[in-house]
Amino acid sequence: xxxxxxxxVVLEPSLWLDAIYITLVYGLGTTFVGLxxGLxxGLxxxxxxxxxxxxxxxxIGVFRCTPALIQIVWFYYAFPxxxxxxxxxxxxxxxxxxxYMAAFSAEIFRGGVQSIDARQWSACRSLCMSYxxxxxxxxxxxxxxxMTPAIVNQAIIQFKNTSLLSVVxxxxxxxxxxxxxxxxxxxxxxxxxAAVIYMLMIWPLASLTNRYERRTNERLL
Amino acid sequence: xSFIEIENLTKDFGEFRALNGVSFQLEEGKTAAIxxxxxxxKSTFLRCLNMLETPTEARLRIGDKExxxxxxxxxxxxxEAFGFRREMAMVFQSFDLFPHMTALQNVALAPNKVRKxxxxxxxxxxxxLLDRMGLRAKAGSYPTQLSGGQxxxxxxxxxxxxxxxxxxFDEATSAxxxxxxxxxLDVMKVLAQDGRTMIVVTHELHxxxxxxxxxxxxxxxxxxxxxxxAELLANPKTDRLKSFLTRYNHVLAN
Numbered sequence: 296x297x298x299x300x301x302x303x304v305v306l307e308p309s310l311w312l313d314a315i316y317i318t319l320v321y322g323l324g325t326t327f328v329g330l331x332x333g334l335x336x337g338l339x340x341x342x343x344x345x346x347x348x349x350x351x352x353x354x355i356g357v358f359r360c361t362p363a364l365i366q367i368v369w370f371y372y373a374f375p376x377x378x379x380x381x382x383x384x385x386x387x388x389x390x391x392x393x394x395y396m397a398a399f400s401a402e403i404f405r406g407g408v409q410s411i412d413a414r415q416w417s418a419c420r421s422l423c424m425s426y427x428x429x430x431x432x433x434x435x436x437x438x439x440x441x442m443t444p445a446i447v448n449q450a451i452i453q454f455k456n457t458s459l460l461s462v463v464x465x466x467x468x469x470x471x472x473x474x475x476x477x478x479x480x481x482x483x484x485x486x487x488x489a490a491v492i493y494m495l496m497i498w499p500l501a502s503l504t505n506r507y508e509r510r511t512n513e514r515l516l
Numbered sequence: 517x518s519f520i521e522i523e524n525l526t527k528d529f530g531e532f533r534a535l536n537g538v539s540f541q542l543e544e545g546k547t548a549a550i551x552x553x554x555x556x557x558k559s560t561f562l563r564c565l566n567m568l569e570t571p572t573e574a575r576l577r578i579g580d581k582e583x584x585x586x587x588x589x590x591x592x593x594x595x596e597a598f599g600f601r602r603e604m605a606m607v608f609q610s611f612d613l614f615p616h617m618t619a620l621q622n623v624a625l626a627p628n629k630v631r632k633x634x635x636x637x638x639x640x641x642x643x644x645l646l647d648r649m650g651l652r653a654k655a656g657s658y659p660t661q662l663s664g665g666q667x668x669x670x671x672x673x674x675x676x677x678x679x680x681x682x683x684x685f686d687e688a689t690s691a692x693x694x695x696x697x698x699x700x701l702d703v704m705k706v707l708a709q710d711g712r713t714m715i716v717v718t719h720e721l722h723x724x725x726x727x728x729x730x731x732x733x734x735x736x737x738x739x740x741x742x743x744x745x746a747e748l749l750a751n752p753k754t755d756r757l758k759s760f761l762t763r764y765n766h767v768l769a770n
Contacts, residue, residue, distance in 0.1 A: 417568050418612040422626035422678055423602050432625060436616050 304479040305488040314471035315492060321467060322454040322496075325389050329396025329453070330446070336397060337404025338430075351401065358398035364459045366391035371463040388465045392456060399449050407442035408434055440511050447504045454497050468492060519544035519579060519713060520682065526573040527557075527564050527737075528588075534560045535571075536737040542730065544681075545711040549724035549745065552734035553760060558717045561734070562686050565715070566606050567597060578603040578682055604682040605675035609690050611667040613659040619646060619670045620655040627677045638677075645673035649703060665696030669703055683707065685716040721764050725749055733757045 305311075336354065339347045358366065370390040375381050382390070411434050419429040461470035472489040476482045518541035527535040535557045542548050550558045564571045571585040581600045584591040613622050623642035627633045633641070646655050649669040659667050668688060675683060685704065689697045701723050708714055708727045718724060724731055724745050731745035735756050741748055752758045 412612075414608065414610055414612045415614065417563075418608065418614075419626075420568055421566055421601075421606040421608075422674070423598060423630045424626055428629050432629065433614050437614075440616065 298483070300484060301481060302484055302488075304475065304481045305484055307475075310471060310475070311468075311492065314466060314468045315496070317465060318454075318457050318467045318493075319496065321389060321392070321457045321460060321465065325392040325457070326396055326450045326453045328389075329393045330400050332393065332397035333400030334404055336401035337408065340401060340405045341408055354394075355398045355401055358394045359402070363391065363395045363456050364462065366395055367459055367463055384463075385465075388460050388463050392453065392460070395456070396449065396453050400446060403442050403445045403449065404438065407438035407445075410441060411437050440508070443504060443508045447501055447508075451497055451501055454500075455493065458493075518542060520715075521575075521577040522565070523575040523577075524573055525561065525564060525571055525576070527560055527569060528572045534737050535564065537573075538737070538739055540732065540739060540742070542713065542715070544713055546729040547708040547712075547714040547716060547727055548730040548732060549728035550715065550717045550732045550734055551719070551721065551724060551760070552740075556734040557737040558734045559686055560737075562606065562684050562715065562717055566604060566684055567601050568606075576600065602678075603680060604684055605678045605680035606684040606686060607668070607671050607675050607688045609687040611659070611664070611671045611691070613667055613670055613674070615659050618656050618658055619651060619662065619673075622659070622670055623674045623677045626674070631678065642673065642677055645676050646670070649673050663696060664692045665699045668692065668700045672700075672703055672707075681713060683712055683714045685714065685718065687717055687719065689718070689720060721749065721761075733760070 336351045339351045340355075342348065367388065368391075370382075371384070371387045374387060374390070415433055415437070416429060419433055424433075457467055458469035460467050461473060464470065468489050472485050476485045479485065520540075520542040522538060522540045525535055525538040526533070538557075538561060540548075550561065552558045560569060563569045564574065565576065567583070567590075570588055570590060572588045574583075574585045576583050576585075578600065581596070581603050583597055583600045590597050613619075614625070617625065620639060620642050623645055624635070624638040627641060628635050628638040631638075643652065643655055646652055649672060651666060651669055651673070654662060654666060654670075659670070662670065672688075688704070689700050692700060697720070701720060704714070704716065704723070705727050716723075716728065728745050731743060731748045732739055733741040733748065733752075733754075733756075735754070740754055741752065741757050748757070749761065752761055
Protein backbone atom coordinates (compact mmCIF):
# COMPACT_ATOMS: atom_id res chain seq x y z
CA UNK A 296 0.00 0.00 0.00
CA UNK A 297 2.76 2.43 -0.73
CA UNK A 298 1.23 5.27 -2.65
CA UNK A 299 3.53 8.23 -2.33
CA UNK A 300 1.68 11.52 -2.37
CA UNK A 301 3.33 14.29 -4.30
CA UNK A 302 1.48 17.52 -3.67
CA UNK A 303 4.17 19.57 -5.38
CA VAL A 304 2.42 18.99 -8.71
CA VAL A 305 -0.48 21.21 -7.72
CA LEU A 306 1.63 24.08 -6.49
CA GLU A 307 1.40 26.45 -9.39
CA PRO A 308 -0.68 29.43 -8.20
CA SER A 309 -0.96 31.33 -11.47
CA LEU A 310 -2.42 28.33 -13.25
CA TRP A 311 -5.12 27.82 -10.60
CA LEU A 312 -5.90 31.51 -10.17
CA ASP A 313 -6.79 31.86 -13.84
CA ALA A 314 -8.94 28.74 -13.61
CA ILE A 315 -10.70 29.98 -10.46
CA TYR A 316 -11.41 33.27 -12.19
CA ILE A 317 -12.96 31.53 -15.20
CA THR A 318 -15.06 29.22 -13.01
CA LEU A 319 -16.29 32.15 -10.91
CA VAL A 320 -17.20 34.20 -13.97
CA TYR A 321 -19.15 31.36 -15.57
CA GLY A 322 -20.67 30.25 -12.27
CA LEU A 323 -21.92 33.70 -11.28
CA GLY A 324 -22.69 34.83 -14.84
CA THR A 325 -24.79 31.86 -15.94
CA THR A 326 -26.54 31.73 -12.55
CA PHE A 327 -27.48 35.39 -12.62
CA VAL A 328 -28.58 35.57 -16.26
CA GLY A 329 -30.35 32.21 -15.85
CA LEU A 330 -32.24 33.53 -12.82
CA UNK A 331 -33.39 36.69 -14.59
CA UNK A 332 -34.44 34.69 -17.64
CA GLY A 333 -36.12 32.18 -15.31
CA LEU A 334 -38.13 34.96 -13.67
CA UNK A 335 -39.38 36.15 -17.06
CA UNK A 336 -40.24 32.60 -18.11
CA GLY A 337 -41.90 31.96 -14.75
CA LEU A 338 -44.09 35.03 -15.17
CA UNK A 339 -45.15 33.86 -18.62
CA UNK A 340 -45.84 30.43 -17.14
CA UNK A 341 -48.44 31.85 -14.74
CA UNK A 342 -49.87 34.36 -17.23
CA UNK A 343 -53.16 33.86 -19.01
CA UNK A 344 -51.44 33.94 -22.42
CA UNK A 345 -51.76 30.31 -23.49
CA UNK A 346 -49.38 30.23 -26.51
CA UNK A 347 -46.70 31.82 -24.30
CA UNK A 348 -47.26 29.18 -21.63
CA UNK A 349 -46.95 26.36 -24.16
CA UNK A 350 -43.69 27.71 -25.56
CA UNK A 351 -42.21 28.11 -22.09
CA UNK A 352 -43.37 24.62 -21.11
CA UNK A 353 -41.63 23.26 -24.19
CA UNK A 354 -38.46 25.21 -23.33
CA ILE A 355 -38.52 23.93 -19.75
CA GLY A 356 -39.21 20.39 -20.90
CA VAL A 357 -36.23 20.41 -23.23
CA PHE A 358 -33.75 21.97 -20.83
CA ARG A 359 -34.81 20.17 -17.67
CA CYS A 360 -35.00 16.74 -19.22
CA THR A 361 -31.75 16.62 -21.16
CA PRO A 362 -28.27 16.40 -19.63
CA ALA A 363 -26.46 19.69 -19.15
CA LEU A 364 -23.40 18.14 -20.77
CA ILE A 365 -25.25 17.54 -24.03
CA GLN A 366 -26.70 21.06 -23.97
CA ILE A 367 -23.25 22.57 -23.62
CA VAL A 368 -21.81 20.51 -26.44
CA TRP A 369 -24.86 21.15 -28.57
CA PHE A 370 -24.69 24.93 -28.26
CA TYR A 371 -20.97 24.90 -28.87
CA TYR A 372 -20.80 22.59 -31.90
CA ALA A 373 -24.29 21.99 -33.28
CA PHE A 374 -25.92 25.39 -32.89
CA PRO A 375 -23.66 27.17 -35.41
CA UNK A 376 -24.15 24.38 -37.95
CA UNK A 377 -27.92 23.95 -37.54
CA UNK A 378 -28.84 27.62 -37.43
CA UNK A 379 -25.89 29.06 -39.31
CA UNK A 380 -25.21 31.47 -36.46
CA UNK A 381 -21.67 31.90 -35.27
CA UNK A 382 -21.66 32.77 -31.62
CA UNK A 383 -18.40 33.75 -29.95
CA UNK A 384 -16.95 30.68 -28.24
CA UNK A 385 -17.26 32.08 -24.70
CA UNK A 386 -20.96 32.84 -25.26
CA UNK A 387 -21.77 29.52 -26.91
CA UNK A 388 -20.18 27.74 -23.97
CA UNK A 389 -22.32 29.68 -21.49
CA UNK A 390 -25.64 29.35 -23.34
CA UNK A 391 -26.38 25.76 -22.39
CA UNK A 392 -25.75 26.33 -18.68
CA UNK A 393 -27.72 29.59 -18.67
CA UNK A 394 -30.78 27.99 -20.22
CA TYR A 395 -30.40 25.00 -17.91
CA MET A 396 -30.54 27.36 -14.91
CA ALA A 397 -33.41 29.33 -16.46
CA ALA A 398 -35.53 26.21 -16.93
CA PHE A 399 -35.13 25.09 -13.32
CA SER A 400 -35.57 28.53 -11.81
CA ALA A 401 -38.68 29.23 -13.92
CA GLU A 402 -40.33 26.26 -12.24
CA ILE A 403 -39.14 27.44 -8.82
CA PHE A 404 -40.60 30.91 -9.49
CA ARG A 405 -43.89 29.47 -10.66
CA GLY A 406 -44.20 27.26 -7.62
CA GLY A 407 -43.21 30.16 -5.37
CA VAL A 408 -45.76 32.58 -6.79
CA GLN A 409 -48.52 29.99 -6.67
CA SER A 410 -47.71 29.13 -3.06
CA ILE A 411 -48.66 32.67 -1.96
CA ASP A 412 -52.11 32.74 -0.37
CA ALA A 413 -54.79 33.74 -2.89
CA ARG A 414 -56.20 36.09 -0.26
CA GLN A 415 -53.19 38.36 -0.75
CA TRP A 416 -54.45 38.87 -4.31
CA SER A 417 -57.99 39.63 -3.08
CA ALA A 418 -56.64 42.15 -0.58
CA CYS A 419 -54.71 43.93 -3.34
CA ARG A 420 -57.64 43.85 -5.74
CA SER A 421 -59.85 45.32 -3.07
CA LEU A 422 -57.30 48.14 -2.70
CA CYS A 423 -57.56 48.69 -6.47
CA MET A 424 -53.99 47.60 -7.13
CA SER A 425 -53.31 46.36 -10.66
CA TYR A 426 -51.96 42.91 -11.54
CA UNK A 427 -48.42 44.25 -11.93
CA UNK A 428 -48.54 46.39 -8.81
CA UNK A 429 -49.70 43.35 -6.85
CA UNK A 430 -46.96 41.22 -8.40
CA UNK A 431 -44.22 43.79 -7.88
CA UNK A 432 -44.96 44.97 -4.34
CA UNK A 433 -46.78 42.08 -2.67
CA UNK A 434 -46.40 38.72 -4.40
CA UNK A 435 -42.80 38.70 -5.68
CA UNK A 436 -41.15 40.00 -2.49
CA UNK A 437 -42.80 37.16 -0.57
CA UNK A 438 -41.99 34.70 -3.34
CA UNK A 439 -38.29 35.62 -3.34
CA UNK A 440 -37.97 34.95 0.36
CA UNK A 441 -39.88 31.71 0.17
CA MET A 442 -37.88 30.29 -2.72
CA THR A 443 -34.39 31.31 -1.56
CA PRO A 444 -33.52 27.79 -0.32
CA ALA A 445 -34.52 26.21 -3.63
CA ILE A 446 -32.63 28.82 -5.63
CA VAL A 447 -29.49 28.47 -3.51
CA ASN A 448 -29.64 24.73 -4.05
CA GLN A 449 -29.95 25.21 -7.79
CA ALA A 450 -27.13 27.78 -7.82
CA ILE A 451 -24.84 25.28 -6.06
CA ILE A 452 -25.60 22.64 -8.67
CA GLN A 453 -25.07 25.26 -11.33
CA PHE A 454 -21.66 26.17 -9.94
CA LYS A 455 -20.53 22.57 -9.98
CA ASN A 456 -21.92 22.09 -13.46
CA THR A 457 -19.45 24.67 -14.74
CA SER A 458 -16.97 21.78 -14.59
CA LEU A 459 -18.77 20.39 -17.65
CA LEU A 460 -17.54 23.39 -19.63
CA SER A 461 -14.11 21.77 -19.75
CA VAL A 462 -15.33 19.55 -22.61
CA VAL A 463 -15.61 22.58 -24.89
CA UNK A 464 -12.15 23.79 -23.95
CA UNK A 465 -13.17 26.50 -21.51
CA UNK A 466 -10.12 26.85 -19.27
CA UNK A 467 -11.98 26.46 -16.02
CA UNK A 468 -10.94 24.56 -12.89
CA UNK A 469 -11.88 21.17 -14.29
CA UNK A 470 -10.08 21.77 -17.56
CA UNK A 471 -6.98 22.89 -15.70
CA UNK A 472 -7.14 19.86 -13.46
CA UNK A 473 -7.49 17.55 -16.44
CA UNK A 474 -4.56 19.15 -18.23
CA UNK A 475 -2.40 18.96 -15.15
CA UNK A 476 -3.33 15.32 -14.65
CA UNK A 477 -2.32 14.52 -18.21
CA UNK A 478 1.01 16.20 -17.66
CA UNK A 479 1.84 14.79 -14.24
CA UNK A 480 -0.06 11.48 -14.09
CA UNK A 481 -1.15 12.51 -10.60
CA UNK A 482 -4.98 12.48 -10.76
CA UNK A 483 -5.36 11.78 -7.05
CA UNK A 484 -3.55 14.92 -5.89
CA UNK A 485 -4.78 17.16 -8.70
CA UNK A 486 -8.47 16.24 -8.48
CA UNK A 487 -8.50 16.32 -4.70
CA UNK A 488 -6.97 19.78 -4.82
CA ALA A 489 -9.52 20.93 -7.42
CA ALA A 490 -12.37 19.53 -5.30
CA VAL A 491 -11.13 21.48 -2.29
CA ILE A 492 -11.09 24.69 -4.34
CA TYR A 493 -14.68 24.08 -5.53
CA MET A 494 -15.73 23.56 -1.95
CA LEU A 495 -13.95 26.67 -0.70
CA MET A 496 -15.71 28.72 -3.38
CA ILE A 497 -19.23 27.35 -2.97
CA TRP A 498 -19.45 26.83 0.78
CA PRO A 499 -19.16 30.53 1.73
CA LEU A 500 -21.68 31.54 -0.94
CA ALA A 501 -24.16 28.99 0.36
CA SER A 502 -23.73 29.82 4.05
CA LEU A 503 -23.95 33.54 3.33
CA THR A 504 -27.36 33.14 1.70
CA ASN A 505 -28.46 30.81 4.48
CA ARG A 506 -27.67 33.46 7.02
CA TYR A 507 -29.59 36.10 5.03
CA GLU A 508 -32.52 33.75 4.80
CA ARG A 509 -32.56 33.09 8.54
CA ARG A 510 -32.56 36.80 9.25
CA THR A 511 -35.55 37.58 7.02
CA ASN A 512 -37.45 34.52 8.22
CA GLU A 513 -37.23 35.58 11.84
CA ARG A 514 -39.50 38.44 10.91
CA LEU A 515 -41.93 36.48 8.83
CA LEU A 516 -42.54 33.41 10.95
CA UNK B 517 -82.32 58.33 -4.89
CA SER B 518 -80.39 56.12 -2.52
CA PHE B 519 -76.64 56.33 -2.23
CA ILE B 520 -76.10 52.61 -2.79
CA GLU B 521 -78.37 50.74 -5.11
CA ILE B 522 -78.08 47.04 -5.80
CA GLU B 523 -80.44 45.57 -8.30
CA ASN B 524 -81.03 41.92 -9.08
CA LEU B 525 -77.60 40.71 -7.97
CA THR B 526 -77.26 37.10 -9.03
CA LYS B 527 -74.20 34.89 -8.75
CA ASP B 528 -73.84 31.34 -10.04
CA PHE B 529 -70.96 29.03 -9.21
CA GLY B 530 -71.48 26.44 -11.92
CA GLU B 531 -74.82 24.84 -11.14
CA PHE B 532 -75.07 26.38 -7.71
CA ARG B 533 -76.87 29.72 -7.41
CA ALA B 534 -75.16 31.48 -4.50
CA LEU B 535 -77.09 34.72 -4.88
CA ASN B 536 -80.56 34.84 -6.33
CA GLY B 537 -81.65 38.29 -7.44
CA VAL B 538 -80.67 40.38 -4.43
CA SER B 539 -81.91 43.97 -4.51
CA PHE B 540 -81.22 46.45 -1.80
CA GLN B 541 -80.66 50.15 -1.17
CA LEU B 542 -78.77 52.08 1.47
CA GLU B 543 -78.64 55.78 2.31
CA GLU B 544 -75.36 57.62 2.70
CA GLY B 545 -73.91 57.51 6.21
CA LYS B 546 -75.92 54.46 7.23
CA THR B 547 -74.70 51.10 8.41
CA ALA B 548 -76.25 47.87 7.19
CA ALA B 549 -75.56 44.63 9.05
CA ILE B 550 -75.99 41.32 7.27
CA UNK B 551 -76.60 38.13 9.22
CA UNK B 552 -77.35 34.58 8.21
CA UNK B 553 -76.06 31.04 8.61
CA UNK B 554 -72.90 30.00 6.78
CA UNK B 555 -73.41 29.29 3.10
CA UNK B 556 -76.34 31.70 2.84
CA UNK B 557 -74.45 33.93 0.42
CA LYS B 558 -73.67 36.89 2.66
CA SER B 559 -69.91 36.81 2.04
CA THR B 560 -70.46 36.22 -1.67
CA PHE B 561 -72.71 39.28 -1.65
CA LEU B 562 -69.90 41.46 -0.30
CA ARG B 563 -67.32 39.94 -2.63
CA CYS B 564 -69.58 40.57 -5.62
CA LEU B 565 -70.13 44.15 -4.53
CA ASN B 566 -66.35 44.65 -4.32
CA MET B 567 -66.01 42.73 -7.62
CA LEU B 568 -63.67 40.17 -6.12
CA GLU B 569 -66.17 37.82 -7.72
CA THR B 570 -67.79 38.80 -10.99
CA PRO B 571 -71.57 38.75 -10.57
CA THR B 572 -73.52 36.70 -13.10
CA GLU B 573 -76.21 39.37 -13.38
CA ALA B 574 -76.45 42.71 -11.61
CA ARG B 575 -76.71 46.44 -11.71
CA LEU B 576 -74.69 48.05 -8.96
CA ARG B 577 -74.45 51.74 -8.19
CA ILE B 578 -72.62 53.76 -5.56
CA GLY B 579 -73.17 57.51 -5.85
CA ASP B 580 -72.70 58.30 -9.52
CA LYS B 581 -70.58 55.21 -10.28
CA GLU B 582 -72.40 52.33 -11.86
CA UNK B 583 -71.50 48.89 -13.24
CA UNK B 584 -73.62 46.29 -14.93
CA UNK B 585 -73.06 42.58 -15.35
CA UNK B 586 -74.69 40.13 -17.67
CA UNK B 587 -73.96 36.45 -18.25
CA UNK B 588 -70.97 36.64 -15.94
CA UNK B 589 -69.39 39.45 -17.95
CA UNK B 590 -68.72 43.03 -16.91
CA UNK B 591 -70.46 45.39 -19.29
CA UNK B 592 -68.73 48.63 -20.13
CA UNK B 593 -65.14 49.70 -19.80
CA UNK B 594 -62.46 48.41 -17.45
CA UNK B 595 -62.03 51.97 -16.20
CA GLU B 596 -65.65 52.18 -15.08
CA ALA B 597 -65.28 48.97 -13.12
CA PHE B 598 -62.11 50.37 -11.53
CA GLY B 599 -63.93 53.61 -10.69
CA PHE B 600 -66.71 51.64 -9.05
CA ARG B 601 -64.40 49.50 -6.96
CA ARG B 602 -62.47 52.60 -5.99
CA GLU B 603 -65.58 53.78 -4.06
CA MET B 604 -65.20 51.07 -1.43
CA ALA B 605 -62.68 49.15 0.61
CA MET B 606 -62.99 45.79 2.29
CA VAL B 607 -61.86 44.44 5.64
CA PHE B 608 -61.44 40.67 5.56
CA GLN B 609 -62.04 37.94 8.10
CA SER B 610 -58.43 36.80 7.90
CA PHE B 611 -56.95 40.36 7.96
CA ASP B 612 -54.75 39.54 4.94
CA LEU B 613 -52.05 42.05 5.77
CA PHE B 614 -48.87 41.90 3.71
CA PRO B 615 -46.51 39.89 5.95
CA HIS B 616 -43.30 41.33 4.51
CA MET B 617 -44.27 44.91 5.32
CA THR B 618 -44.56 46.88 8.54
CA ALA B 619 -47.95 48.12 9.70
CA LEU B 620 -47.09 51.56 8.31
CA GLN B 621 -46.04 50.15 4.93
CA ASN B 622 -49.20 48.05 4.79
CA VAL B 623 -51.33 51.14 5.17
CA ALA B 624 -49.26 53.43 2.93
CA LEU B 625 -48.74 51.07 -0.03
CA ALA B 626 -51.99 51.46 -1.96
CA PRO B 627 -52.34 55.23 -1.40
CA ASN B 628 -48.80 55.60 -2.74
CA LYS B 629 -49.20 53.30 -5.74
CA VAL B 630 -52.89 53.64 -6.61
CA ARG B 631 -53.83 57.11 -5.42
CA LYS B 632 -50.33 58.29 -6.43
CA UNK B 633 -49.75 60.15 -3.18
CA UNK B 634 -46.05 60.92 -2.72
CA UNK B 635 -44.57 58.35 -0.36
CA UNK B 636 -43.85 60.79 2.46
CA UNK B 637 -47.43 62.01 2.35
CA UNK B 638 -48.84 58.48 2.18
CA UNK B 639 -46.79 57.49 5.21
CA UNK B 640 -47.86 60.57 7.12
CA UNK B 641 -51.49 59.78 6.42
CA UNK B 642 -50.87 56.15 7.38
CA UNK B 643 -49.39 57.23 10.68
CA UNK B 644 -52.42 59.39 11.44
CA LEU B 645 -54.77 56.50 10.67
CA LEU B 646 -52.76 54.11 12.83
CA ASP B 647 -52.91 56.72 15.55
CA ARG B 648 -56.69 56.79 15.29
CA MET B 649 -56.67 53.00 15.62
CA GLY B 650 -54.57 53.37 18.77
CA LEU B 651 -51.60 51.75 17.03
CA ARG B 652 -49.13 54.60 16.57
CA ALA B 653 -46.55 52.72 18.62
CA LYS B 654 -46.91 49.67 16.39
CA ALA B 655 -46.26 51.46 13.09
CA GLY B 656 -42.89 49.75 12.69
CA SER B 657 -44.08 46.27 13.65
CA TYR B 658 -44.59 43.42 11.24
CA PRO B 659 -47.97 41.66 11.17
CA THR B 660 -46.59 38.56 12.90
CA GLN B 661 -45.54 40.74 15.83
CA LEU B 662 -49.12 41.97 16.32
CA SER B 663 -52.12 40.35 17.98
CA GLY B 664 -55.13 39.45 15.85
CA GLY B 665 -57.05 42.47 17.07
CA GLN B 666 -54.14 44.76 16.28
CA UNK B 667 -53.74 43.20 12.84
CA UNK B 668 -57.41 43.76 12.07
CA UNK B 669 -57.16 47.38 13.17
CA UNK B 670 -54.19 47.83 10.83
CA UNK B 671 -56.35 46.29 8.09
CA UNK B 672 -59.10 48.81 8.87
CA UNK B 673 -56.55 51.64 8.66
CA UNK B 674 -55.37 50.18 5.33
CA UNK B 675 -58.94 50.26 4.01
CA UNK B 676 -59.54 53.80 5.30
CA UNK B 677 -56.32 55.01 3.68
CA UNK B 678 -57.94 54.59 0.27
CA UNK B 679 -60.58 57.12 1.38
CA UNK B 680 -63.48 54.93 0.30
CA UNK B 681 -67.07 56.14 0.33
CA UNK B 682 -68.23 52.73 1.57
CA UNK B 683 -66.57 50.32 3.99
CA UNK B 684 -67.22 46.59 3.66
CA PHE B 685 -66.58 44.25 6.59
CA ASP B 686 -66.56 40.53 5.86
CA GLU B 687 -66.89 38.83 9.26
CA ALA B 688 -64.12 41.08 10.53
CA THR B 689 -64.15 39.63 14.04
CA SER B 690 -64.82 35.95 13.33
CA ALA B 691 -61.15 34.93 13.34
CA UNK B 692 -60.35 36.74 16.58
CA UNK B 693 -59.96 35.37 20.07
CA UNK B 694 -63.04 36.33 22.10
CA UNK B 695 -61.13 38.80 24.27
CA UNK B 696 -59.91 40.66 21.17
CA UNK B 697 -63.29 41.04 19.47
CA UNK B 698 -64.25 44.08 21.52
CA UNK B 699 -61.38 46.31 20.44
CA UNK B 700 -62.23 45.81 16.75
CA LEU B 701 -65.97 46.27 17.27
CA ASP B 702 -65.26 49.49 19.17
CA VAL B 703 -63.36 50.87 16.20
CA MET B 704 -66.18 49.85 13.85
CA LYS B 705 -68.71 51.50 16.14
CA VAL B 706 -66.82 54.78 16.10
CA LEU B 707 -66.64 54.65 12.31
CA ALA B 708 -70.40 54.11 12.08
CA GLN B 709 -71.05 56.99 14.47
CA ASP B 710 -68.75 59.21 12.39
CA GLY B 711 -71.21 58.78 9.55
CA ARG B 712 -69.33 56.24 7.47
CA THR B 713 -71.43 54.23 5.05
CA MET B 714 -70.79 50.61 5.97
CA ILE B 715 -72.01 47.16 5.04
CA VAL B 716 -71.09 44.70 7.74
CA VAL B 717 -71.39 40.94 7.47
CA THR B 718 -71.26 39.74 11.05
CA HIS B 719 -72.19 37.17 13.66
CA GLU B 720 -72.16 39.81 16.39
CA LEU B 721 -75.88 40.40 16.93
CA HIS B 722 -75.12 42.82 19.72
CA UNK B 723 -73.21 44.99 17.31
CA UNK B 724 -75.93 44.66 14.68
CA UNK B 725 -78.59 45.69 17.17
CA UNK B 726 -76.71 48.61 18.70
CA UNK B 727 -74.90 50.05 15.71
CA UNK B 728 -76.65 49.14 12.47
CA UNK B 729 -79.43 51.21 10.94
CA UNK B 730 -80.64 48.33 8.82
CA UNK B 731 -80.49 44.63 9.53
CA UNK B 732 -80.61 42.13 6.68
CA UNK B 733 -81.20 38.44 7.13
CA UNK B 734 -79.84 36.38 4.25
CA UNK B 735 -81.19 32.92 3.50
CA UNK B 736 -80.47 30.70 0.50
CA UNK B 737 -78.92 33.51 -1.51
CA UNK B 738 -81.78 35.92 -0.94
CA UNK B 739 -82.77 38.68 1.43
CA UNK B 740 -85.30 36.88 3.59
CA UNK B 741 -85.97 39.76 5.96
CA UNK B 742 -84.90 43.37 6.14
CA UNK B 743 -85.75 46.15 8.57
CA UNK B 744 -84.73 48.09 11.67
CA UNK B 745 -82.53 45.79 13.79
CA ALA B 746 -84.52 46.04 17.01
CA GLU B 747 -87.72 45.13 15.23
CA LEU B 748 -86.25 42.28 13.25
CA LEU B 749 -84.61 40.75 16.29
CA ALA B 750 -87.69 41.14 18.50
CA ASN B 751 -90.29 40.03 15.96
CA PRO B 752 -88.81 37.79 13.31
CA LYS B 753 -91.45 36.96 10.72
CA THR B 754 -89.94 33.92 9.03
CA ASP B 755 -89.41 30.58 10.71
CA ARG B 756 -85.85 30.48 9.42
CA LEU B 757 -84.90 33.71 11.16
CA LYS B 758 -86.72 32.59 14.31
CA SER B 759 -84.71 29.40 14.50
CA PHE B 760 -81.54 31.27 13.55
CA LEU B 761 -82.08 33.69 16.42
CA THR B 762 -82.78 31.01 19.01
CA ARG B 763 -79.14 30.05 18.71
CA TYR B 764 -78.23 33.57 19.80
CA ASN B 765 -80.81 33.99 22.55
CA HIS B 766 -78.23 33.85 25.29
CA VAL B 767 -76.22 36.60 23.58
CA LEU B 768 -79.13 38.99 23.16
CA ALA B 769 -80.57 38.37 26.62
CA ASN B 770 -77.84 40.32 28.38
